[in-house]
Amino acid sequence: MAYLDHAATTPMLPESIAAMTAQFGAVGNASSLHAAGRRARRVVEESRESLGESLGARPSEIVLTGGGTESDNLAVKGLYWSRHDADPARRRVLCSPVEHHAVLDAVHWLAAHEGAEVEYLPVDGLGRVHPEALREAIERAPETVALVTVMWANNEVGTIQPIRELAAVAAEFDVPMHSDAVQALGQVPVSFADSGLTALTVTGHKVGGPYGVGALLLARSAKPVPLLHGGGQERDVRSGTLDVPGAAGFAVAAALAVERRPGYAGAVGALRDELLAVVRSAAPDAVLNGDPGADGRLPANAHFSFPGCEGDALLMLLDAAGVECSTGSACSAGVPQPSHVLLAMGVDPELARASLRFSLGHTSTAADVAALAAALPGAVERARRAGLVRAAR
C-alpha cells in the first residue's frame, strides 16, 4: 500500500504514542487540587511549555483545544464576537477564499446569523493573497474590520502565504489576524512570536500526534468570546476537562516535527520532486496546481489536474491499485464537488473536478512514489476513457 495522503492525516510518531500511553494508566484531573490532580496539571503544563518552545510562543499564549476545527472556530467566531461587542461598527471579516472549510464555514455562519460582512481577499493564480490586496481592503474602512483570517499554507495546493507581511499590514491598523497553520507546521518554520499574528491554529494529527487535540495560539491581548462555556480551564476562553494524554502526545509530536523539520523538508521535497516527474511522465498534459517554485510551496505537497479525467474516477482506480490519495477536501455526502480553492484560483470547473492531491509524510519512501509510477498510467488511461463517455453523450 502506498499512502500518499499525509495531508489528511499522518501516522503517529512512536515517541508520541509512548508519551500518551504513559499517561493513560494514571488518574488525575488537572483541575483537581490533590496530589493526583497536581501530577496531571504538571504534565499538561510541561506539555504547554514544550509546545510554546516548539511554536515560538509563551506558554500562556497556548489554548489547548479539541483540534484544528475547534481552534479555527474559536478564533474566527470568538474574535468576531468580542470585536463586534466592543464596537458594533466592526462587521467586516476579511478572509481568503482558499481557506479550509473550518474557517470558511465559520465565516459563512457569521454572515448568515451574526450580521457579519464577508469580504474575500483576491488571490492570484497560485492561490496567494498579496499584502497590497489586504491593505486595500482594510484601508477602505479600517474601523469596520472585525478580523482578518488567512491560512499559513493551503491544504489542497500547498501554496504558502506571506503571513508575516500580511500580519504586518493588519497590525498597522490594529486589526487582529488569525492564521490556520495546520498544514504548515513541520513543513515550514512556524513561529508565533515572529509572525505578528493575533491567533494561530495548529493540530496534533497532522504532525504525528494524536487526533482530537489541537491548540489556538492566542496573543495575551486577545479575548475571544468562548465557544464552550464551563469550567474555564483554558484562560477562561475554552472549557472542558484537560486531555492529559492528548496534551503530552501533541507536545512530543510537535517538538519532534519542529526539531526534524530542516532535514525532513529537504528530503521530503526531493521525494516530492521525484513524484512530480513521475506524474509528468505518466500524464504529460497533467497541470501542476499551486506554486511551482520550491519556496512558495509545502515540500510534501503535489497537486495536479488531469484533463479529461474525473478526479473521483482516478482516485478509485489508484485505490484499487493500492495507491491512496485524495481529490482535495472531503465533503460530508462524499459527493465530489469542484474544489473552492481551485475555483478561486481561476481554474476551470471541469478541470477542477479532474484533480488529485498527493501528499507525502514522515513515513514516505521511494517505494511509494514507484507504486504511483506503476499505477498512474493505466489509471489515467481508463479515467480518460470514462471521461470520453461522459463527453460523448
Next chain:
Amino acid sequence: MTDFPGAPTTPPTGRLRVLAAMSGGVDSAVAAARAVEAGHEVTGVHLALASNPQSFRTGARGCCTLEDSRDARRAADVIGIPFYVWDLAERFREDVIDDFVAEYAAGRTPNPCLRCNEKIKFAALLDKAIALGFDAVCTGHYARIVDHADGTRELHRAVDAAKDQSYVLGVLDAEQLAHSLFPLGDTTKDVIREEAERRGLAVAKKPDSHDICFITDGDTQGFLAERLGTATGDILDTDGTKLGEHDGAYGFTIGQRKGLRLGRPAADGKPRYVLDISPVDNTVTVGPVEGLDVHALTAIRPRWCGTPAAGEGRYTAQLRAHGEEVPVTAVLGEDELHVRLDTPARGIAPGQAVVLYDGTRVVGSATIASTERAVGV
C-alpha cells in the same frame, strides 16, 4: 449505450470486476454481498441523484438522502468492499426528472423507475463502469438472468412474484443485459431480510422504498404543480358537456375516480372516471367505468430484452408496475408494436410501458402511445 473498442457483447464469465450499485437499502446490500461470495471482485457505489440531498429520510421513503448514503457505506464496510459516491444528479435531472415532468405535461403517465434503469443505472453508470475497467453492474433488483450454452442471455421474472421487478428492467437491451448481475432473483424478500440479518447488515430491517424517490413527500400533484403551474380547464363528459373545472390536466391519471370535484352525480348515479386527458385544449374527459376498457394498444420505441423478436405471436403483457399479466396477441415491428388483449383491461395510460413476457421470460418493452377502447370516448 455507447460502444467501446473491446467491450464484450457476450456475457463475460468467471471472476468479474463488478460495480455494485448500493442505494442504502437491504436488497442492494445483500446483492453486493452475494456478488462477493460468488467470487467476484466487487466495488460498491452509491449514486447521488438529488442535487440537494436531504439529511434524513422523510417517513419510509428515500434513496437519495445523506442517511441512505451512510447506510450504503456502512453496508460496504461490513461486506468489506471499497465504496464510493458517484454524482449522477445532473444526468438524473435531465434524463429522468425533466422527462417525467414533460411526459405529464403532454398528458401521458411516465414510469420514472424504468427510465432511470434505461438511462442511468444501465447506461450512464454502466458506460462509466465499463470504461473504468469493470465487467458488470450489480443491483438488488428482483429478476433472474438465465444464460444458455449457446451464449444467449435471457431475463426472467423473479421467483418471488410479489417482489418481481422484471417489469422495470424490461427496457434493458442485449448489450446492457450482458453486463448486468441480479443476484436476488432466485430468493424471496423475507429470506433476503434474514440473510441481511445473518450477515450483520444493519439495513436488514430498513423499510422498503416506495413511490418516486425524487418526490420525497409523495405528493406527485404538488411536485408537478410547482413545475408546470396551474391552468384552469374544463372537465367534460363523453358528449362534450362541461361538468366542472380543474387546475391543470396533468393533475389527472386515466382511470382516476377520486378528486374530480364534480358537484353533480352522473344521471345514472354511477361513479365517473377519467377517460381521457387532452393537454392541447387542457380538457379532462370523464365517463362510466366501461369507457376505461382497453382491448388493444399501440406502443412505440420497442426495446428487446435479449434477442430481438418480430412478427405476430402470443404473449402475456404487463401494463404497469405491480400490474397483472394479461394474455395478448402482439404484432412486433421494428418501430412499434400492436397488442390485442384477449379480454379488455382498465387503467392503461399512454406513457406507461407495456412489457411482453413469454412464460417467465421478458421479451421486450415499449412505451404505450395510444389505446383502443371498447366504448368510444
